[in-house]
Amino acid sequence: MNTAEATTPPPVCRAGEGAMSIRKVGKIYDPEGVHVVALNDCSLEIAAGEFVAIVGPSGCGKSTLLNTIAGFDGLTSGEILLDGEPLATVDKDPRPGPDRVVVFQHGALFPWKTVLQNVTYGPVVQGAMSEEDANKRAQEMLSRVGLNDIETAYPGQLSSGMQRRVEIIRALINNPKVLLLDEPFRAMDTVTKSASHQYLLELYDATGKTIFFITHDLEEAIFLADKVLVMTTRPGYIKKTLQVNLPRPRQYSMLASEEFLAMKAQLVEAVHEEAVKAFEAGEREMA
Amino acid sequence: MARAATMKGASFGYKMRKFVASKHFTRGTLAVIGFFVLWQAGSMGLMPFMHAIPTPVTVAEAFWEFMGTGKYWQSWMDSTLRVTYGFVAAQILGIPLGLGMGWNRNFKDFTYPLFELMRPIPPLAWVPVSILFWPTNESSIAFITFIGAFFTIVVNVLGGVSAIPRQLVDAAVSFGASPRQVFWRIVLPATIPSIVTGMMVGIGITWNVVIAAEMIAGNTGLGRLTWEAYLAGHTPGIIVGMISIGVAGYVSSMAVKMIGDWLMPWKKVF
Numbered sequence: 001m002n003t004a005e006a007t008t009p010p011p012v013c014r015a016g017e018g019a020m021s022i023r024k025v026g027k028i029y030d031p032e033g034v035h036v037v038a039l040n041d042c043s044l045e046i047a048a049g050e051f052v053a054i055v056g057p058s059g060c061g062k063s064t065l066l067n068t069i070a071g072f073d074g075l076t077s078g079e080i081l082l083d084g085e086p087l088a089t090v091d092k093d094p095r096p097g098p099d100r101v102v103v104f105q106h107g108a109l110f111p112w113k114t115v116l117q118n119v120t121y122g123p124v125v126q127g128a129m130s131e132e133d134a135n136k137r138a139q140e141m142l143s144r145v146g147l148n149d150i151e152t153a154y155p156g157q158l159s160s161g162m163q164r165r166v167e168i169i170r171a172l173i174n175n176p177k178v179l180l181l182d183e184p185f186r187a188m189d190t191v192t193k194s195a196s197h198q199y200l201l202e203l204y205d206a207t208g209k210t211i212f213f214i215t216h217d218l219e220e221a222i223f224l225a226d227k228v229l230v231m232t233t234r235p236g237y238i239k240k241t242l243q244v245n246l247p248r249p250r251q252y253s254m255l256a257s258e259e260f261l262a263m264k265a266q267l268v269e270a271v272h273e274e275a276v277k278a279f280e281a282g283e284r285e286m287a
Numbered sequence: 288m289a290r291a292a293t294m295k296g297a298s299f300g301y302k303m304r305k306f307v308a309s310k311h312f313t314r315g316t317l318a319v320i321g322f323f324v325l326w327q328a329g330s331m332g333l334m335p336f337m338h339a340i341p342t343p344v345t346v347a348e349a350f351w352e353f354m355g356t357g358k359y360w361q362s363w364m365d366s367t368l369r370v371t372y373g374f375v376a377a378q379i380l381g382i383p384l385g386l387g388m389g390w391n392r393n394f395k396d397f398t399y400p401l402f403e404l405m406r407p408i409p410p411l412a413w414v415p416v417s418i419l420f421w422p423t424n425e426s427s428i429a430f431i432t433f434i435g436a437f438f439t440i441v442v443n444v445l446g447g448v449s450a451i452p453r454q455l456v457d458a459a460v461s462f463g464a465s466p467r468q469v470f471w472r473i474v475l476p477a478t479i480p481s482i483v484t485g486m487m488v489g490i491g492i493t494w495n496v497v498i499a500a501e502m503i504a505g506n507t508g509l510g511r512l513t514w515e516a517y518l519a520g521h522t523p524g525i526i527v528g529m530i531s532i533g534v535a536g537y538v539s540s541m542a543v544k545m546i547g548d549w550l551m552p553w554k555k556v557f
Binding site for chain 2: 070071072096097098100101102104105106107108110111112113121122125126154155156174
């Protein structure tokens with residue numbers, strides 16, 4: 001899949017957009033009752049066009065953070081800014097929008113729509129493009145990732161790797177400022193996963209979008225991202241920031257390099273501590 | 288739609304030939320033949336309790352006789368119409384009700400308790416009030432069939448709406464869909480499989496119900512035909528009636544299944 005070189009004009013990209021500031025964000029579920037603190041004083045900065053990966057133990061609040069950015073969930077303290085504009089604050093009702101689209105963990109292609117209808121859904125429903133223009137644009141984008149012959153197939157007929165590719169294209173056609181990926185490759189076998197990394201990186205290199213990527217696979221995080229953030233167990237905040245200085249485009253040979261292994265060792269240690277804490281907290285809850 | 292067309296493209300004739308050549312068809316045919324052999328053996332007194340049943344040949348003769356009468360075809364017509372009225376009315380009222388209950392919490396709060404209170408009442412328990420309330424026998428029988436299909440479709444649609452994966456709605460909203468667009472373009476299509484299931488179950492129930500209702504309250508129809516044969520002591524006639532009901536139910540299930548396949552092209556993979 002050497003589509004990166006074949007890429008003629010890259011998708012419209014307003015360079016310099018998609019910088020995010022997450023400032024002292026807190027999220028408490030059911031404050032009157034069970035009072036679960038999912039996020040507490042969680043702060044991070046994401047530069048425009050940066051690829052950020054968040055790792056942490058299961059249930060640590062990674063998805064909660066993503067949901068507050070996406071606008072599916074409100075926050076109970078702090079604020080989130082997108083390009084300097086307040087995106088989410090305590091007083092503001094959460095509002096999802098096509099400027100920060102999500103690719104979901106379990107996939108969210110509409111099974112009753114064909115691949116082409118899925119991809120054009122966003123621009124058509126927003127009224128941003130006519131159906132004809134949207135079709136043309138979708139066809140262009142699909143053929144760029146080698147999916148031009150499956151336009152009329154339904155998602156159920158595609159492999160999981162293809163489904164994810166379609167889903168990422170469906171997100172990118174909206175020309176979002178930020179792409180939010182919630183463990184998109186979680187359920188994949190190793191081969192499909194590494195192919196998926198390859199095309200995601202190609203799309204990233206071609207579009208320069210800001211990417212917010214949740215995973216619990218540490219190698220995946222280092223291999224893809226510019227910056228890996230370790231989140232603590234609940235209440236979640238950013239405990240460690242790891243700058244990944246591997247050059248782009250990333251090569252698989254890097255996975256075995258000294259530098260890569262050293263970074264992985266750091267992350268393993270940081271995440272392991274949190275996993276143990278999470279496990280013990282779980283035991284306490286059970287007792 | 289080129290690809291979908293080629294997948295559905297295999298002609299009906301081709302599919303039939305392929306089906307007839309398959310082992311599934313052979314097994315089914317063998318089972319039906321075996322059934323008739325056992326039946327014949329039973330009627331000849333070779334099995335206990337079955338000597339009172341007329342032989343397949345006698346029944347076939349009676350069938351031929353029935354088919355020559357206008358009354359037989361009129362019975363088909365009457366029962367089919369009652370099923371159609373009751374079934375269609377149940378879909379027209381039940382699908383929106385189920386969608387409404389699944390989609391709007393306030394609406395569900397008001398309707399669900401009452402619905403659940405009425406649901407356990409069997410359709411046949413509605414016969415007396417139905418005869419009292421409705422002006423004609425026809426309308427009361429159609430109403431009873433309606434009851435049979437109505438609760439089934441509502442329960443299925445409600446379940447279908449509740450089971451829509453959250454991320455489908457979230458995805459649509461984040462692409463900029465308004466609540467109205469989410470309802471028409473996400474909730475409705477996502478519920479179609481449950482609607483079709485409800486229809487499949489419902490059509491079977493309406494046939495059960497219409498036959499019973501005709502035996503109690505009707506003057507015509509396949510159920511009445513069967514009952515009259517019993518009253519006349521015409522045993523082959525009873526069996527003819529029963530087989531006719533079986534065929535009618537089978538044909539209408541097939542019809543509903545075809546509607547389902549047409550509504551859900553995405554489920555028809557290869």
